[in-house]
Amino acid sequence: MDNIKSYVQEHKDRFISELIELLKIPSVSADSAYSQDVIDTSEAVRASLEKAGCDRVEICDTPGYPIVYGEKIIDRNLPTVLVYGHYDVQPPDPMDLWTSPPFEPVIKKTELHPDGAIFARGACDDKGQMYMHVKALEYMVRSNSLPCNVKFMIEGEEEVGSKSLGWFVEKNHEKLQCDVILISDTGMISNQQPSITTGLRGLSYVEVEVTGPNRDLHSGLYGGAVANPINVLAKMIASLHDENNHITIPGFYDKVEELTMEERAEMAKAPFDLDQYKKALDLDDIYGEKGYVTNERNSIRPTLDVNGIWGGYTGEGAKTVIASKAFAKISMRLVPHQDWEEITELFTRHFESIAPSGVTVKVKPHHGGQGYVTPIDSIGYQAAAKAYEESFGIRPVPVRSGGSIPIVALFEKELKSKTIMMGFGLDSDAIHSPNEHFGIFNYLKGIETIPLFYKYFVELSK
Amino acid sequence: MDNIKSYVQEHKDRFISELIELLKIPSVSADSAYSQDVIDTSEAVRASLEKAGCDRVEICDTPGYPIVYGEKIIDRNLPTVLVYGHYDVQPPDPMDLWTSPPFEPVIKKTELHPDGAIFARGACDDKGQMYMHVKALEYMVRSNSLPCNVKFMIEGEEEVGSKSLGWFVEKNHEKLQCDVILISDTGMISNQQPSITTGLRGLSYVEVEVTGPNRDLHSGLYGGAVANPINVLAKMIASLHDENNHITIPGFYDKVEELTMEERAEMAKAPFDLDQYKKALDLDDIYGEKGYVTNERNSIRPTLDVNGIWGGYTGEGAKTVIASKAFAKISMRLVPHQDWEEITELFTRHFESIAPSGVTVKVKPHHGGQGYVTPIDSIGYQAAAKAYEESFGIRPVPVRSGGSIPIVALFEKELKSKTIMMGFGLDSDAIHSPNEHFGIFNYLKGIETIPLFYKYFVELSK
Numbered sequence: 001m002d003n004i005k006s007y008v009q010e011h012k013d014r015f016i017s018e019l020i021e022l023l024k025i026p027s028v029s030a031d032s033a034y035s036q037d038v039i040d041t042s043e044a045v046r047a048s049l050e051k052a053g054c055d056r057v058e059i060c061d062t063p064g065y066p067i068v069y070g071e072k073i074i075d076r077n078l079p080t081v082l083v084y085g086h087y088d089v090q091p092p093d094p095m096d097l098w099t100s101p102p103f104e105p106v107i108k109k110t111e112l113h114p115d116g117a118i119f120a121r122g123a124c125d126d127k128g129q130m131y132m133h134v135k136a137l138e139y140m141v142r143s144n145s146l147p148c149n150v151k152f153m154i155e156g157e158e159e160v161g162s163k164s165l166g167w168f169v170e171k172n173h174e175k176l177q178c179d180v181i182l183i184s185d186t187g188m189i190s191n192q193q194p195s196i197t198t199g200l201r202g203l204s205y206v207e208v209e210v211t212g213p214n215r216d217l218h219s220g221l222y223g224g225a226v227a228n229p230i231n232v233l234a235k236m237i238a239s240l241h242d243e244n245n246h247i248t249i250p251g252f253y254d255k256v257e258e259l260t261m262e263e264r265a266e267m268a269k270a271p272f273d274l275d276q277y278k279k280a281l282d283l284d285d286i287y288g289e290k291g292y293v294t295n296e297r298n299s300i301r302p303t304l305d306v307n308g309i310w311g312g313y314t315g316e317g318a319k320t321v322i323a324s325k326a327f328a329k330i331s332m333r334l335v336p337h338q339d340w341e342e343i344t345e346l347f348t349r350h351f352e353s354i355a356p357s358g359v360t361v362k363v364k365p366h367h368g369g370q371g372y373v374t375p376i377d378s379i380g381y382q383a384a385a386k387a388y389e390e391s392f393g394i395r396p397v398p399v400r401s402g403g404s405i406p407i408v409a410l411f412e413k414e415l416k417s418k419t420i421m422m423g424f425g426l427d428s429d430a431i432h433s434p435n436e437h438f439g440i441f442n443y444l445k446g447i448e449t450i451p452l453f454y455k456y457f458v459e460l461s462k
Numbered sequence: 463m464d465n466i467k468s469y470v471q472e473h474k475d476r477f478i479s480e481l482i483e484l485l486k487i488p489s490v491s492a493d494s495a496y497s498q499d500v501i502d503t504s505e506a507v508r509a510s511l512e513k514a515g516c517d518r519v520e521i522c523d524t525p526g527y528p529i530v531y532g533e534k535i536i537d538r539n540l541p542t543v544l545v546y547g548h549y550d551v552q553p554p555d556p557m558d559l560w561t562s563p564p565f566e567p568v569i570k571k572t573e574l575h576p577d578g579a580i581f582a583r584g585a586c587d588d589k590g591q592m593y594m595h596v597k598a599l600e601y602m603v604r605s606n607s608l609p610c611n612v613k614f615m616i617e618g619e620e621e622v623g624s625k626s627l628g629w630f631v632e633k634n635h636e637k638l639q640c641d642v643i644l645i646s647d648t649g650m651i652s653n654q655q656p657s658i659t660t661g662l663r664g665l666s667y668v669e670v671e672v673t674g675p676n677r678d679l680h681s682g683l684y685g686g687a688v689a690n691p692i693n694v695l696a697k698m699i700a701s702l703h704d705e706n707n708h709i710t711i712p713g714f715y716d717k718v719e720e721l722t723m724e725e726r727a728e729m730a731k732a733p734f735d736l737d738q739y740k741k742a743l744d745l746d747d748i749y750g751e752k753g754y755v756t757n758e759r760n761s762i763r764p765t766l767d768v769n770g771i772w773g774g775y776t777g778e779g780a781k782t783v784i785a786s787k788a789f790a791k792i793s794m795r796l797v798p799h800q801d802w803e804e805i806t807e808l809f810t811r812h813f814e815s816i817a818p819s820g821v822t823v824k825v826k827p828h829h830g831g832q833g834y835v836t837p838i839d840s841i842g843y844q845a846a847a848k849a850y851e852e853s854f855g856i857r858p859v860p861v862r863s864g865g866s867i868p869i870v871a872l873f874e875k876e877l878k879s880k881t882i883m884m885g886f887g888l889d890s891d892a893i894h895s896p897n898e899h900f901g902i903f904n905y906l907k908g909i910e911t912i913p914l915f916y917k918y919f920v921e922l923s924k
Contacts, residue, residue: 030779091781097677160779187683201682205780214744215559218894220663220865221649223795224765225756227749230790231703231768237693238700282676285819287689294687303686306693307783308774313791317492317622318667318828319553320793320866321769321894328692329775331782333685357747366780403682404782432680432783 004451007139008444015447016107016118016440018048019131022087023105023120029065029088029160038156041087042066045130045154052134053141054152062164065156069175072141073149079461080149081454082178082417084407085130085185086158089122090432097434112191112428113439124438125431129184129424130154132443136450145451147458151178155407158185161205161367162407169407169414180380180457181411184446186401186423191441193271194388196381197421199299199400200408202334202371204344205307208351209362210236210326216312217322227358229326230311236354236361237328240304244290247304247332249350255337259300267295270399280428298402303333329366333402340368340406369406372419379460380420387422387452391445422446422453466913469601470906477909478569478580478902480510481593484549485567485582491527491550491622500618503549504528507592507616514596515603516614524626527618531637534603535611541923542611543916544640544879546869547592547647548620551584552894559896574653574890575901586900587893591646591886592616594905598912607913609920613640620647623667623829624869631869631876642842642919643873646908648863648885653903655733656850658843659883661761661862662870664796664833666806667769670813671824672698672788678774679784689820691788692773698816698823699790702766706752709766709794711812717799721762729757732861742890760864765795791828795864802830802868831868834881841922842882849884849914853907884908884915 008015027041028034042059045068049057054070065088073080092102100106105120118128133152140146153176155165169176186197212229213222242248259267272295278286288297297303311326313319332347334340348363355361374381376398388396401421408419424446430436470477489503490496504521507530511519516532527550535542554564562568567582580590595614602608615638617627631638648659674691675684704710721729734757740748750759759765773788775781794809796802810825817823836843838860850858863883870881886908892898 030781031777090783091775091777091779093775093777094678097786159781203682203782205782207780212745215892215897216556216895217743218865219765219767219769219793220665220795220863221889221893222760223767223793223864224763225748225750225760225864226743226745227747228767230771231699231766234696234699234768234771235703237696241693241697281679281688283674283688283820284822285689286687287818287820288686298684298687301686303681304693305681305685305690305784306696306774307681307781308776308785309692309696309788310772310776312768312770313553313555314770314772314789315493315553315555317553318669318791318793319492319621319769319894320665320667321552322767323770324559326771327776329780331681331685331780333682356749358745358749360746401682402685402687403680427683430677431683432781433678435677 003143004139004448007143008448012444015135019128020105020118022127022131023118023122024103026103027088027156028091029157030091038065038088042068042156045087048134049152052138054137060168062168064164067165067168068154069152071151072146074146075149078148079179079458080151080177081457082151082153082176082181083133084181084183085133085154086126086156087130087154088156088159089127090159092121094434099435112426113441115439115441117437117439119435119437121436123436124425124429125436126158126185128438128443129446132184132424132446133450135447140451140454147454151176163367165407166410169410173414176415178415178417179461181417181419182422182453183405183419184422184424185405186403186421187425187427188423189271189399190426194392194394194396195399196384196388196396197401197423198376198398199336199373200371201402201404202338202340202369203331203404203406204334204340204347204368205331205366206344206347207327207329207364207366211324211360212358213322213324216324219320219322222322226322227356228322229359230323232356232359233311233326233328236351237306239354245288247302249346251346252343256302256335257337264296270295270397299400300335302335302338304330306330333404334371336371336373338371340370344368369404370409372408374418374420378418379457380418383453383456383460384420384422386456387449390452391449465605466601466910469605470910474906477597481590482567482580484589484593485580485584486565488565489550489618490553491619492553500527500550504530504618507549510596511614514600516599522630524630526626529627529630530616531614533613534608536608537611540610541641541920542613542639543919544613544615544638544643545595546643546645547595547616548588548618549592549616550618550621551589552621554583556896561897569902574888575903577901577903579899579901581897581899583898585898586887586891587898588620588647590900590905591908594646594886594908595912597909602913602916609916613638625829627869628872631872635876638877640877640879641923643879643881644915645867645881645883646885647867648865648883649887649889650885651733651861652888656854656856656858657861658846658850658858659863659885660838660860661798661835662833663864663866664800664802664831665793665866665868666796666802666809666830667793667828668806668809669789669791669826669828673786673822674820675784675786678786681782681784684784688784689818690784691821692785694818694821695773695788695790698813699768701816707750709764711808713808714805718764718797719799726758732757732859761862762797764797764800766792768792795866796833798833798835800833802832806830831866832871834870836880836882840880841919842880845915845918845922846882846884848918849911852914853911
């Protein structure tokens, strides 16, 4: 497949400028202020699939944002690859930490990306990685080298829990029938050491509200005499971890899969430099659950993090007020076998139970999803491994990721297909953070690697 | 002094409309966006003092907002009353809880204010209460009944710590020389039971910042592996109180004055209905330091309250982020003998010492002030008590307030004068909260009572 290399070289400027156009549309699904932009992005994705050679491209309405579907069926007897991706992005804030506006993409060189990287919200997660598949298809169609059938399903609610996608998948088993699901929405260890994600954590995301007095009060007149919702919320959050950073919610660990010492020894072989890790984040020390190392804490262990907190006076200067209400957004990353709905229920029951008298507590579940582990002896994994090996010149290693793609477990349940996670981003690409970027090298290497996956998947399926 | 009653009756509509004009100017000293409005308010106060008959009215520049000074010296051998008040107001937010705009005053009737109350930011704290003194002076000048000398000192930074006033007072001992200081910036028990504030709590107000990683991180990739600044801040705040709601800062209680059982028994005689208190705030229970009742917790005991907290994603929907930074505004109410600067230092040292590795902590002192207790056997207190008794028909009771007027202790130190706190607001007037208001009855009663204070103060001074 030398042709793909030369095709990428010939068309790379266009590939980059097309992605940049897509990144300019602020498709923030979490904020309804951007809803027209999210819709506009689905339209842009539809047009790009048609241009790349997909047939039967359609915008499928859902209870939420639309799903873009397209397919190229060349022979019903050949295997079918279902490509999943998402066109929505995380909110860009805090805006003041971006060095260039999040929806005005620019190319800048970095230490890890000497060929340059595209800086924009969604550059890596997931517009850039999704668009690699569109461009890989373009190549295979134009060069008449598509070796099997392909279906695309690109959604607009991944960053807010993929609710409509679940609804859509349940209703469209036949349409989505496939032999393997292919996703590029994860990362790899480095440009020198490719890796394939074999596990994802599940997620339970909730919002809590603590209400004390029915109005904001003067802290001099009422301070010390009524429960302060912010102090109470802090106390409740603090109590969710013990002194060893274990989570204290009763039943939380009941279904957690404990890895054997052998499995943990195997994991420890992945290259990892703790000093480098700390330096990259400007940390004097790491922190986490006692008894586990960093690469276990962020992959095989469940966690509980406050993602946002607010209450009272947060403006300039001082205001001596006791707030009526305090709020927090809290997410738990879960490992395989922990059921996200059960964990949400355990959290809710526990959080309500620890509220002191003098306040009332509300827990509002936002969304969630199950964890997932994929076997490395499947045809899909083997095909992906061969594809990376050919394009990078080095065998990829399997890794468990700490992130969540809640829909993957649902795919297995509903479509009876395994998912292969071919990620090309780096952890340092700042997804979900200010200054998100995606290396030009990674983007083009992805486009180059994907057709190889198709080739080997068909070969190994014979 | 029947004349004051009829004067108030005759001019009350004008008194109300003049105050309403003053309330329309949003003199929020905490927010620099309002700085021109604060300046404009000082000008309006200056004009009102001149119109009321003050001589030598001037706007005194300071390093911050100006101080309006005026005086009426009728005879150097007679006593001098120094009136202190402030023309700045608290920030109005949260705006969405106001039933009418904070700077568009309206008169509405309430259960406690059947004659109506003026709803606006600053109506009670302190524009309304300060303006009572201007109108009382107007009456005494026009009726030629001013029995002594009077000086006015109205500042614009009370809500942010009165820094410039401290600077001004230190520089102007002679100009401000007086026999008593008179302030209306506190409340009274009810319209049926007037009271005089004999104690104020001190204040130490700080802002804390917890920094973890150098950028916001994806909570899936890093969750569980690095210290989350919000979780850490919650834990640190939670640890500031023990299970009995005692404050855990080493040395915090060392200088706290413990009242005798007799003094506490005396305090317990003040009318207080706990059920009514809880009902007014929609609380199922009160909360506070073990071993003390509500009226002790909010007056003779020091407290620590978080006045604001923020960090991470606080917008609509969900964002799976680990914030780089988390913040809180924390204030401590102090009792007499606790030195606010020493407490600020103790807090800072303790808060920095409890920061776990993996985060850095900054503590920024905002401002503070000493607590204050005034004796009830002074001429000033006796004159105030007689004035209330005559105008309300019932003897006022002395009470210790939980609030702080940081400058009162400074007045005693610099000017060697006692301060008398003749408040006419009610605790339920929602100062510092949305829908702040001041009863028309209270406003007019204040104007009526103040000249009686002058009369009795001169009589008792003879």
